[in-house]
Amino acid sequence: xxxxxxEFALGEDYPEYRREVAKVCEDYPxxxxxxxxxxxxxGSYPTKFVEALTKTGFLSALIPAEYGGLGLxxxxxxxxxxxxxxxxxxxxxxxxxxYTMGTILRHGSDAQKDKYLPKIAxxxxxxxxxxxxxxxxxxxxxxxxTRADKIEGGYKINGQKVWISxxxxxxxxxxxxxxxxxxxxxxxxxxVSTFLVDMRLAKENGMVxxxxxxxxxxxxxxxxxxxxxxxxxxLVGQEGRxxxxxxxxxxxxxxxxxxxxxxxxxxxLREAIKYANEHKRFGRPMSATQSVQFPIAQAYAQLExxxxxxxxxxxxxxxxxxxxxxxxxxxxxxxxxxxxxxQVALSIFGESGMGKSSSIQRKWRESRxxxxxPISPNMVLNxxxxxVLGMPRSY
Numbered sequence: 001x002x003x004x005x006x007e008f009a010l011g012e013d014y015p016e017y018r019r020e021v022a023k024v025c026e027d028y029p030x031x032x033x034x035x036x037x038x039x040x041x042x043g044s045y046p047t048k049f050v051e052a053l054t055k056t057g058f059l060s061a062l063i064p065a066e067y068g069g070l071g072l073x074x075x076x077x078x079x080x081x082x083x084x085x086x087x088x089x090x091x092x093x094x095x096x097x098x099y100t101m102g103t104i105l106r107h108g109s110d111a112q113k114d115k116y117l118p119k120i121a122x123x124x125x126x127x128x129x130x131x132x133x134x135x136x137x138x139x140x141x142x143x144x145x146t147r148a149d150k151i152e153g154g155y156k157i158n159g160q161k162v163w164i165s166x167x168x169x170x171x172x173x174x175x176x177x178x179x180x181x182x183x184x185x186x187x188x189x190x191x192v193s194t195f196l197v198d199m200r201l202a203k204e205n206g207m208v209x210x211x212x213x214x215x216x217x218x219x220x221x222x223x224x225x226x227x228x229x230x231x232x233x234x235l236v237g238q239e240g241r242x243x244x245x246x247x248x249x250x251x252x253x254x255x256x257x258x259x260x261x262x263x264x265x266x267x268x269l270r271e272a273i274k275y276a277n278e279h280k281r282f283g284r285p286m287s288a289t290q291s292v293q294f295p296i297a298q299a300y301a302q303l304e305x306x307x308x309x310x311x312x313x314x315x316x317x318x319x320x321x322x323x324x325x326x327x328x329x330x331x332x333x334x335x336x337x338x339x340x341x342x343q344v345a346l347s348i349f350g351e352s353g354m355g356k357s358s359s360i361q362r363k364w365r366e367s368r369x370x371x372x373x374p375i376s377p378n379m380v381l382n383x384x385x386x387x388v389l390g391m392p393r394s395y
Contacts, residue, residue, distance in 0.1 A: 008315035014072075014079040017058070021080050024052050025087035030359040033090065033217075037362070041211035045169045045219050050094045053084075054123035059097050064105070067113065068121035074252050075314035078259035085263025086270075088359050090366065092218045093166060095260065096128045099253040100174045103194060107237040107245045112196065116172065128170035129199065131223065132246065135162045138376075141176070142188035142243060146225065148177035148195065155179075155195070155235075157207075157228040165220040167209050173197045176246055179239050194242030195234045202228050216365050251317055251327040253374060258310045258334040261370045264363050265303040265334075268341035271360065272296055272348045292348060299340040306333040325388045328380040335371040342367040 012018055028049050036044045053059045061077045063069025070076070077098045084091045101120060104112055104127075119125040137143045146159025157177060167173065173196075180191030199207065206226040214220050237245055273296060276287035286292045310330045316323035342364045346353045353360035371377060385391045 006312070006315045006319050006321065008075070008311040010311075012079075014076055017061075017072075017076065017080055018083045020056065021058060021083040022087055024056060024058070025084060025089045027052070028089050030088060030357070030362075033088075033359070033362060034357050037217050037356075041168075041213060041219065044217050045166075046090075046093050047169075049089065050169075051123070053091075053094060057121075059094055059123075060121040062098050062105075063101060063117055063121045067117035069117070073314070073318040074255055075311070075318055078256055078310065078314050081256055082259040082263035082266075085260045086266040087263075088267055088363075090217075090363075091260055092216070092366070093169070094128060095256060096130050096166060097126065098256055099249050100127050100130050102252050103174055103236060103245050103249045104196065106248060107194070108196070109233075109236075111233070112236065116196070120172075125171045126169065127172040127174070128166035129164055129173035131161045131164055131167075131173050131175040131197070133163045134160060135222075141246070142192065143182060144176060144178060144192070146175075146177045148179050148193060148230075150179065151229075154229055154231040157195075157197075157202075157225040157230060159225050161223040161225075163212070163220050164223050165218040167199070167219075167221040167223055168211060169219060171198070171200055173199050173202075174236075174249075176242055185240075189243040191240050192243040193239050194236040194245045195230060196236055197228075197230055197234060202230065205229055216369055247324070250374075251313070251323055254327040254331045255310060255313045255317060255323075257370075257374060258306070258313075258330040261334040261338045261367070262303065262307050262310060264367055264370070265299070265306075265338040265341040267363060268338070268345040268360070268367075269296060269300055269303070272341075272345040276348050286348065295340075295344045295347070299337070299344045302333075302337040302340050306330070306337040309333050325384060328375070328383050331375060332377050332380045335377065338367045339371055 036046055057070055058080050060069035061072045061080055065071035081091045081095055104116060116125065120127050132141060134144050134146065136145060148155040148157050175195045175197045176192060177195060178191055179193040185191040206228040208224045210222045212220045212222055276292050277285055279286050309326060313323050313326040313330045316326055345360055346364050349360050382395050386393050
């Protein structure tokens, strides 16, 4: 049976959504984001911006129309996130809703979809927290230590998660926990289950959230679970198969986050070119010198190349094709491309780009993080080397 053919648009696809998203972003200039960065973790969440995106329906872009969303494919969501970042804003504090929702949509029960998706689409509930990473396992997700032990009526959760962004501002969490000990399964990925946790109840029942003050303002946290009870209907899909569900969602996540990275790259290049055209050195525009013009052109070429891979990944995902390799390559290529754009922009702006009120330094920090998160570049290369190029497992 032949695989479906894949075509993907070039240029600014979804122009109507891009225009509307850009209009929303006009109300949130650099001063808005600067103010948030000067607040303690408790007051640094961009609540008004998230509410605006929710009200316009953009955060529910991937939720099917039957549940109250826009019903767009992953590429549509990617165009929205790219536009947000290209406008100088950031979707990091709210983007998780797009890819965590997909796990419920593809693997949840009809009852779970009917109960949660309409409320998420309306903004009555937030699904922003994604509980995977742990302090002792890092990228080795199959060895996570958080346990979900079956008891009468549900499960009892014990363990710890770290670098869980937005947990303090989310009603629901998609949680990965082990339901069968690792030494009792045939394959490393077996025995891991996915749960949809109502954090409002869990916080009253042994779950403790501690903010982490980090380099970028993603409202990230550390979470402790101490005999936290969750009902049986919190389980998503089949018990013990959650790792596969999460991998499916991670392909969408990498596509969407890579699109944000592309947006940041476009922001850097636009601002760098404008600055270089307007400012003169030695009687000539900065942009008239090859030492300025060539690095910008090189970064642009890298960004366009990465964008092609991101678009290919989205097209394959939306066609229902396997796209693990493409999703991973999108992540590493976009991360390196935006870093090139960030370095060029900061070099051109010089001291004026390093002030705390400058969006260049804010997005420079975002872009450095994009090289490592949400997956290590080394793990991407491990995947490509082993699963694409047929070399032995290297880790």
